[in-house]
Structure formats: C-alpha cells, structure tokens
Amino acid sequence: MIRVHTALLSVSEKTGLGDLALGLHQLGIQIISTGGTARHLRELGIPVTEVSTVTGFPEILGGRVKTLHPIIEGGILARRDKPEDLEDLKRHGITPIDLVVCNLYPFEKKMEEGESNLDVLVEEIDIGGVTLLRAAAKNWKHVVVVSSPAQYGELLEELHKNGGFPEEKSLLWAIEAFARTSRYDGSIATYLDTIRTGNTFPQYLTIQLKKVTHLRYGENPHQRGAFYEDLSLDGGGFFKHLEVLAEGRELSFNNLYDVQAAYSLVREFQDPAVVIVKHNNPCGVAVHEDLVEATRGALECDPVSAFGGIVAMNRTVTKESVEVFGNLFLEVFIAPSYEPEALEALRKRKNLRILAAPLLPPSRFDLKKIDGGFLLQDNDNAVLSKEALQFVTEKKPTETELEDLIFAFTVAKYVKSNAIVLAKERKTIGIGAGQMSRIDALRIALAKAQGREKGAVLASDAFFPFSDVVEEAGKAGIQAIIQPGGSIRDADSVASCNRLGIAMVFTGMRHFRH
Numbered sequence: 001m002i003r004v005h006t007a008l009l010s011v012s013e014k015t016g017l018g019d020l021a022l023g024l025h026q027l028g029i030q031i032i033s034t035g036g037t038a039r040h041l042r043e044l045g046i047p048v049t050e051v052s053t054v055t056g057f058p059e060i061l062g063g064r065v066k067t068l069h070p071i072i073e074g075g076i077l078a079r080r081d082k083p084e085d086l087e088d089l090k091r092h093g094i095t096p097i098d099l100v101v102c103n104l105y106p107f108e109k110k111m112e113e114g115e116s117n118l119d120v121l122v123e124e125i126d127i128g129g130v131t132l133l134r135a136a137a138k139n140w141k142h143v144v145v146v147s148s149p150a151q152y153g154e155l156l157e158e159l160h161k162n163g164g165f166p167e168e169k170s171l172l173w174a175i176e177a178f179a180r181t182s183r184y185d186g187s188i189a190t191y192l193d194t195i196r197t198g199n200t201f202p203q204y205l206t207i208q209l210k211k212v213t214h215l216r217y218g219e220n221p222h223q224r225g226a227f228y229e230d231l232s233l234d235g236g237g238f239f240k241h242l243e244v245l246a247e248g249r250e251l252s253f254n255n256l257y258d259v260q261a262a263y264s265l266v267r268e269f270q271d272p273a274v275v276i277v278k279h280n281n282p283c284g285v286a287v288h289e290d291l292v293e294a295t296r297g298a299l300e301c302d303p304v305s306a307f308g309g310i311v312a313m314n315r316t317v318t319k320e321s322v323e324v325f326g327n328l329f330l331e332v333f334i335a336p337s338y339e340p341e342a343l344e345a346l347r348k349r350k351n352l353r354i355l356a357a358p359l360l361p362p363s364r365f366d367l368k369k370i371d372g373g374f375l376l377q378d379n380d381n382a383v384l385s386k387e388a389l390q391f392v393t394e395k396k397p398t399e400t401e402l403e404d405l406i407f408a409f410t411v412a413k414y415v416k417s418n419a420i421v422l423a424k425e426r427k428t429i430g431i432g433a434g435q436m437s438r439i440d441a442l443r444i445a446l447a448k449a450q451g452r453e454k455g456a457v458l459a460s461d462a463f464f465p466f467s468d469v470v471e472e473a474g475k476a477g478i479q480a481i482i483q484p485g486g487s488i489r490d491a492d493s494v495a496s497c498n499r500l501g502i503a504m505v506f507t508g509m510r511h512f513r514h
Contacts, residue, residue: 140174262312297427408459413511474500
C-alpha cells in the first residue's frame with residue numbers, strides 16, 4: 001500500500017481539479033503545484049505550495065521550465081526501500097513526492113480544432129509534464145501517477161477507504177501513463193513529419209490501440225480475439241460512439257467486422273436505406289423513400305442468406321420496418337436511433353444485439369496487416385457523380401436505369417472482389433461476391449436473382465477482361481451495365497453491348513475489395 005503524504009499537481013485541463021485538491025487537503029496531504037494550477041487552487045481557497053518555493057528557483061522561459069529540477073525529480077524518483085536513495089534525499093533536503101497528478105498541454109486538441117500555426121502548436125508540446133508522468137510511472141512501487149481527470153474519483157475513493165493506494169493498481173496507472181506519453185509523442189512526431197515532408201503518409205506513423213474488451217473468440221472458436229479502440233488522431237468512425245441497447249449474446253469478432261461492413265455501406269445513401277450483411281458481404285440492399293419498402297426490398301434480394309445476418313438502417317427504426325423480418329433470426333441490428341415500439345419489438349427477439357451509432361464519416365486511413373508490417377492506404381471514400389460517367393454505347397441508359405446503375409455500383413464497392421451486383425428500382429436482386437473470375441461472379445448473381453434479372457442493371461467493381469460477362473448478361477435480359485473501363489478489350493465489350501442493345505457506362509474508377 002502506497003501512503004500519500006505529499007502530492008504534486010500540475011495540470012493543463014482543470015476539470016475536476018478543485019474537488020480532487022479539496023479531497024487531498026481534507027486527508028491532510030500537502031499539495032505542491034505549478035503556477036497556473038496553483039493560482040487556480042488558491043482562488044478556490046485550497047492551501048498550496050508553489051514548486052518555485054520548494055526548489056528555490058523561479059519558473060523561466062515564459063513557463064517552459066517549471067518542474068525540471070533535481071528537488072522535484074529526486075522527490076519522485078527516490079526508491080523508498082533503498083537506504084542510499086533516502087540518504088540522498090536527506091543530504092539535499094528533498095521531500096519525497098508520493099502522488100503526481102498531471103495532464104499534458106493540449107497539442108492533440110489544438111490539432112483536432114484545426115490549428116495550423118506551427119509556432120502556436122510548438123508551444124503546446126509539453127516537456128516537464130511528460131517527464132513528471134514518466135518519472136512517477138517508473139517509480140510506481142512508491143509513487144502514484146494520475147494521468148487523466150477520469151481517475152480522480154477512484155483515487156480519492158481508495159485513499160479514503162484504505163488510507164493509501166494499492167500497489168497493483170499503481171502499476172496499472174503507471175502503464176496508462178506510459179501509454180499516454182507514448183501516444184502524445186507519437187502524435188507530435190507524426191504531425192511534424194507530415195509538415196516536413198508535405199506528404200499525407202508520414203515517414204513515422206504511430207498507432208495506439210486500447211483494449212475495449214475480450215471477445216468470445218476470433219473468426220473461429222480456436223482463435224482468441226479482442227476489440228481495440230484506435231486512439232490515433234485519424235482513428236475516427238462510429239465505433240467510438242457505439243451504444244449497446246440490448247446485448248443478447250456477447251458481440252463476437254465476426255459480428256463486429258460485419259457491423260462495420262453493413263454500417264459503412266448504409267451511410268453511403270442519402271435516402272432511407274437498408275443493408276443486410278452476411279459474412280462481410282451485403283446479401284440485400286435497398287433504397288426507398290419509405291423505410292418499410294426499403295426493408296422489404298433488401299430482404300427480398302436473398303432471404304435465405306439473410307438468416308443470421310446483420311441489419312443496418314440509416315434512419316430511425318420503426319416498428320413497421322422491424323415487422324418486415326417476421327420471425328427471421330438476425331444477429332445484430334444497427335441504426336442511428338429507434339422508435340420506442342421498434343426497440344420493444346426487437347428486444348423480444350432471442351439473442352439479438354441492438355446497437356445505435358451516429359452516421360459518421362469513415363476514418364481517414366485503411367490499415368491491413370501482413371507478416372512483419374502493415375499496408376496503409378486512404379479509405380475508399382470516392383463518390384461517383386453523374387458528371388464523371390462516360391456513355392460509351394449507342395444506347396444510353398434512361399434516367400431510372402442511371403439511378404439504378406449508380407446505386408448498384410455503390411453496393412459493388414462493398415462486395416468482395418470479383419463482384420457483380422444486379423439491381424432494379426434501387427434494390428439488389430442478385431449479388432455475386434469473392435470469385436476468382438468475373439463470369440463466375442455474374443453466374444452466382446444470376447442464380448440469386450431467380451428470374452428477376454430481366455430488365456435489371458448490372459454493376460461490376462472492376463473492368464471486364466473479356467466480353468463474356470456482356471454476352472451472359474445479354475442472354476439474361478440485362479438492360480444496362482456500369483463498370484470502370486480500362487481493359488485493353490473494352491472495345492469488344494462495347495461492341496457486344498451495341499449488338500445486344502445494352503447501354504454501358506464507364507466510371508473511370510474501380511472498387512477492388514480484398
């Protein structure tokens with residue numbers, strides 16, 4: 001148990017500071033503090049001794065140097081179980097410091113707020129604070145380190161209840177302090193390297209992850225799994241705001257991965273949309289002004305594959321939209337919000353996880369792991385516009401077909417390559433995913449369509465290496481095709497379309513998804 005007699009408080013963020021300092025004072029703990037923090041505490045009527053009084057040396061360089069002094073660092077780093085350390089303290093008249101409370105200058109916050117003046121940002125790089133945290137964390141057996149206001153309540157509770165702080169918890173907080181300084185330094189290094197190179201991909205990229213929870217298992221029961229939150233500056237996204245409204249069974253590795261796929265696709269659409277995902281591929285997608293009709297359209301695409309699927313909606317879920325699924329077993333439901341009657345109906349379903357999250361834009365980077373390294377790329381956030389389309393055939397798509405083509409191509413962006421999506425009236429009617437040849441992906445999509453393909457449109461995530469897809473589509477009654485173009489045999493595909501009376505549109509962009 002670590003007994004606390006003297007505490008050093010030096011914080012940039014003052015949230016909760018008054019309550020903490022008052023609690024420490026009431027416990028008889030002497031408080032030492034730096035200039036701004038000391039002034040704040042004096043205004044609250046809490047006794048405090050300034051660091052400059054303890055060291056006999058004033059703050060200098062406009063406050064850049066305050067706590068970097070042997071009397072402060074010695075008081076923190078002294079090992080209480082080493083007679084030679086205690087003798088050094090006695091010889092130099094140094095009082096041991098048992099508790100360090102410190103949060104750092106808000107460099108990251110300034111960046112997030114869009115501050116671009118480098119001189120301003122440089123002054124938000126903390127030096128003494130990082131040193132205080134690291135020194136206290138290094139000596140965690142004898143010194144408690146507090147690196148976040150979120151820890152204040154627990155600290156006071158432990159001191160009141162036990163008269164000291166548990167050593168095992170001090171180690172945990174030391175680890176958190178080291179993680180904090182690591183993230184802080186990494187953010188600074190990444191930002192400055194980006195400024196230096198003018199490159200969106202810095203030479204050194206720090207990624208810091210924090211474990212949120214263990215998972216039941218990974219992709220398979222014999223693999224362990226855990227969910228980590230991305231604390232990096234570019235680690236945005238809706239998962240940070242995810243709210244679990246009904247748990248059912250614990251969310252699994254595959255559930256979370258599929259939730260990402262479903263919500264990423266549904267947020268692409270402005271109109272009410274419903275997405276059903278199975279094994280990380282959409283098996284039904286529909287857009288309609290009426291959410292109930294969108295739900296019905298998504299389910300009708302492939303009701304067999306929808307069993308055990310993940311459902312995502314981009315509107316408030318209504319009871320009527322929930323009723324479309326009948327008794328179909330579903331794993332997860334995610335949407336921005338739910339009407340009370342819809343939530344009540346969903347909660348009656350066995351083992352259904354119900355999630356709510358805002359429709360936030362995706363994080364900036366996509367990261368994939370390979371042995372010995374990572375592959376980093378921008379997220380595929382490209383939006384297809386009508387103005388960018390190339391109409392390459394004699395027959396042009398109608399306005400309705402053009403809407404369906406853009407809808408189908410948007411869905412294809414989230415289908416594993418090779419991908420073929422068949423659609424009609426902004427509803428998928430057949431999806432072929434993850435095939436080694438594009439013609440096989442089309443055949444699977446046609447099999448899923450079950451006769452509904454006549455008059456539909458077709459989207460491909462990448463160009464046609466041969467005209468075989470066009471020939472097969474023509475036999476099936478497909479009216480219009482959208483694809484990136486760029487094959488050396490584009491002319492063959494265009495000629496086949498002209499012969500078969502099919503409209504074809506090139507996008508100039510592909511959407512490989514591995």
